[in-house]
Amino acid sequence: MNDIIELMLAHRSIRTYTDEPVPTEDIHAAVEAGQKAATSSNIQTYSIVHVTDAAMREALVSISGGQEKVLDCGAFFVLCADMRRHALLAERCGVPCEENVESFLLSVIDTALFAQNMALAFESMGWGTCYIGGIRNDLQAVQDLLHLPHRVSPLFGMTVGRPAEDPWPRPRFPISMVLQENGVMSDADVLAGCDAYDELMKDYYLKRGASGRTWCGQMERFYEQPKRPHLQAFFESKGIRWR
């Protein structure tokens, strides 16, 4: 155990913040730490929009399904997969820039590795963070709001601020559920493991005042309906061909 692992183990998403703003030097330190994360072949296919405009923040609250923390946090960022540099360079020398599932994967993974370094860097300076997948409720609206050009695709947001809450840490799976050697467990063991995890989660749900809830119950219907089905067309409009 060391300070860094201790910081990771102490992580809880923070959803309530004081009104303390996040100083520019902390933002720069976190972004520069983010940039040092691995990036495939140094492609660096991401951009971050720091949203400081109050009207834009209010619009993003609404897009994200009424998440007031997007307005109330100390700093709000929209993290984007950014293929524009590659596309402009290719255009300048007259060659195509072919985007497909692989290029999509590369830019999403690049952006996520960047974001996780950035989140940890903020947490190491005493700030709380929360990823905001809710902006994917309407990526077209996010694009219009931030005037994002072709090949720049918003993926998720991140709230940062001084924590004004001290939430219970949410237990994760026992390590045996995620780490296996030279293969993976049987379907029967997966189901038994999920049921065992429900036992582990009982206490957490109880503390959160949701005593009837189970993880299995939440998850079994999580994908009953296709989620955000507009995304396929949105990313196509940004230049990605799935086929």
Added chain:
Amino acid sequence: MNDIIELMLAHRSIRTYTDEPVPTEDIHAAVEAGQKAATSSNIQTYSIVHVTDAAMREALVSISGGQEKVLDCGAFFVLCADMRRHALLAERCGVPCEENVESFLLSVIDTALFAQNMALAFESMGWGTCYIGGIRNDLQAVQDLLHLPHRVSPLFGMTVGRPAEDPWPRPRFPISMVLQENGVMSDADVLAGCDAYDELMKDYYLKRGASGRTWCGQMERFYEQPKRPHLQAFFESKGIRWR
């Protein structure tokens, strides 16, 4: 600046390792730190296969395009997007598990956030790491080798080991290229920024004995041909519907 940000800023991918094995307690510490990364709605849609079998490692060298470090490193992991738990739970209660671009994004982002915590945790214990996107040269072969069931999709590998090299750190974009306020820069500024970055990279390429190389030159043809075009069909075979 603190220890954690310092660790991130010192990151270089390590591609040559001593033959020192990585102890199980370090692997468990890194995986548990990985599990504490944010995960959307606590879905935890990932699994990690620790590949210890020498024949499997040799096969993975070949799949990854001859990357000997996959065999020579202290520990090798295949990181998978894992939708099987959700699919089995849904099946058990007789509801569909609809996978699409959003579910794909959720599992890829979850896996990447997990992986970045894991990589940093290893680095904090003095190990070097390198992401291995090369396994995506043939995901069907990876799946067959590791007997991965339906809904478990390999995404990338990770080598871990005691560094036997001390590579030059690769400069990233100036922060002004990736962080913007309430919008993004113009196309002209993007191109000017890429050209300016080439100046910054000259010294790095020179030190690496590749003095003619430029970042723009590498990137303008990076997507000239569609990369790994089999991926779309592979992920479809794992249950994802793009439409």
